[in-house]
Amino acid sequence: MSDSDPSKKVADRYLKREVLGEGTYGVVYKAIDTKTGHTVAIKKIRLGKQKEGINFTALREIKLLKELKDPNIIELIEAFPHKGNLHLVFEFMETDLEAVIRDRNIVLSPADIKSYLQMTLKGLAFCHKKWVLHRDMKPNNLLIGPNGQLKLADFGLARIFGSPDRKFTHQVFARWYRAPELLFGTKQYGAGVDVWAAACIFAELLLRRPFLQFKQLIFNLRFSQLNFNSQQMV
Secondary structure, eight states, rough: OOOHHHHHHHHTTTEEEEEEOOSSSSEEEEEETTTOOOOOEEEEOOOOOGOOOHHHHHHHHHHHHOOOOOOTTTOEEEEEEEEEEEEEEEEEEEEEEEHHOOOOTTTOOOHHHHHHHHHHHHHHHHHTTTEEEOOOOOOGGEEEEETOOOEEEEOTEEEEEETOOOOOOOOOGGGGGGGHHTTOOOOOOOHHHHHHHHHHHHHHHHHSOOTTTTTTHHHHHHHHHHHHOOOOOO
16 A cells, blocks of 8 residues: 555544454544544444455445434544555544443432433434434443533444335344334334333433343233234334
8 A cells, every 4th residue: 555545644644542442343442633633533344355245334324424413413524444444533422321320429410311311312303303213222322522412323223214114123222222112023113212212221320220121021021911913013
């Protein structure tokens, strides 16, 4: 790769610091934008071997985030390929809602809880206005900045909705945040699945633990006894 390669010039603009997280998709780094001096987060996604094809999940996330510009949705600054990886540059957020909930040294007042819920619902409302389902609402996908601003993040499972005949997989959301219709395997659903998850997060803010963590099995059994099938639950 020559020094004149555009992707190298973009990559050289960012000075990587420590690793913030790592998963099957790749690694997230904290970095400094030398052009602006701002701290950013860079998600490096492995593109894999050529025969494995394009990472459509990453491309879908890029496309959606370019369209979803809102104060309560994470900002994608830019995306570029470099050395066989796809790099997504995001604004840097200091923590996430899960860390806040789990930290018992942090006191969550009713006003704090109301504020976090309000910002969550505002972000969701904007997504739904643009006909986008998030489908992975959970506390660690709600990032919090230094000024306390909460923003929805991780749109890898997000999809465009609106057509009543369109079918989706029901294997979305972490199980503690999964709506009843998804538990029954329905493949046709709308914004309600995101709203259900937001309600579970609201309860988690109040309880400081997942709302359905210890009741999930009983919850499933009780619904099964009602003899509803997935078609009736749509």
